[in-house]
């Protein structure tokens with residue numbers, strides 16, 4: 128058994144990428160199921176189930192991968208965070224040799240000098256910590272975003288100010304640089320968003336091996352060519368990534384997603400506009416629950432509804448149930464379809480998910496036939512763009528009589544329309560009594576269920 132250790136640089140992104148790089152070498156040498164990545168909190172161990180005497184095989188594999196993938200500028204220049212100049216410098220040459228012995232332990236001296244490589248290895252260095260850390264100003268300002276601005280024309284103090292794009296970062300040894308590049312290439316999601324680039328790195332929270340590792344390696348390429356024409360809110364990026372590759376969902380459950388948004392590029396250097404680490408579990412639960420949930424996200428992306436995407440993120444990630452009514456209302460009313468026969472409503476499966484998992488409403492209420500019956504009447508008005516009743520019910524307060532009054536008013540109008548031969552369903556007397564009885568004890572639950580169901584497509588059971 129050979130156990131590698133990442134070099135404790137203090138950068139979560141860099142450590143993970145080096146771990147993936149080492150794991151990829153093990154995978155190429157002897158197969159996925161013999162490789163384990165373990166998150167040790169701040170650094171990683173990569174265990175490779177191979178005889179100690181076969182160490183040379185791993186070094187040879189690394190050498191082969193470097194020759195095959197990293198001997199030209201293609202991969203470095205495709206990787207956000209690496210400037211054009213660095214991309215030209217980082218490629219490997221015939222003369223280079225990259226020992227892996229330094230990753231077997233952590234027995235090197237720390238000189239704590241500025242000139243020291245951040246990985247503390249003594250090998251030849253690169254002036255670019257593979258993007259995310261130093262070249263994006265995170266090295267000097269790890270706990271925030273660098274917002275220092277400098278004049279566009281450095282000789283004219285009054286010229287417009289631009290955000291600083293630091294291009295003189297700290298050093299890293301070339302071996303770590305290449306391992307990190309391999310890791311980026313095989314295990315990160317990268318895509319473009321207007322003039323920015325986004326990179327997402329799955330950070331394992333437990334031991335990762337075999338199939339799960341294989342999935343991480345397999346899915347990254349799906350994302351490399353994606354381009355979004357609108358700026359997706361940064362917080363919703365994990366949701367969008369997972370929706371685009373839903374089959375990743377189940378195996379990424381125990382991962383966090385580190386997301387970095389870059390602006391700039393080319394020779395100018397990059398600037399990290401945002402960086403966040405988010406646990407993925409809540410997103411996976413949402414996406415795994417129903418394919419209609421994915422369709423909901425897709426619709427918001429395709430129609431450029433980024434404000435709704437932001438609210439959806441608040442619902443799914445933080446469980447902010449007070450936003451649920453607002454979400455459904457905007458989702459439905461922003462649809463401009465002229466026809467009164469068709470209206471974009473929430474998928475009922477998604478509505479059920481929200482009611483159950485976000486609003487935490489008891490299934491007895493959600494599936495109650497009386498509630499279903501009254502929400503059907505309410506839906507008739509929603510379909511006709513008459514949102515007043517739904518809004519009044521949504522905003523009704525328990526201590527007032529708004530709830531009862533609105534329902535009475537709606538039923539009066541419903542009866543009138545029925546007399547005019549319109550196709551409208553009306554609840555029975557008993558159903559209305561049942562609803563008032565339920566609302567007496569569980570007011571919030573009842574009014575939420577009523578309105579959300581009214582904003583949703585009818586479930587298959589209802590006959591119109």
Ligand SMILES: [Zn+2]
Nearest residue numbers: 246248300303
């Ligand atoms: Zn190093």
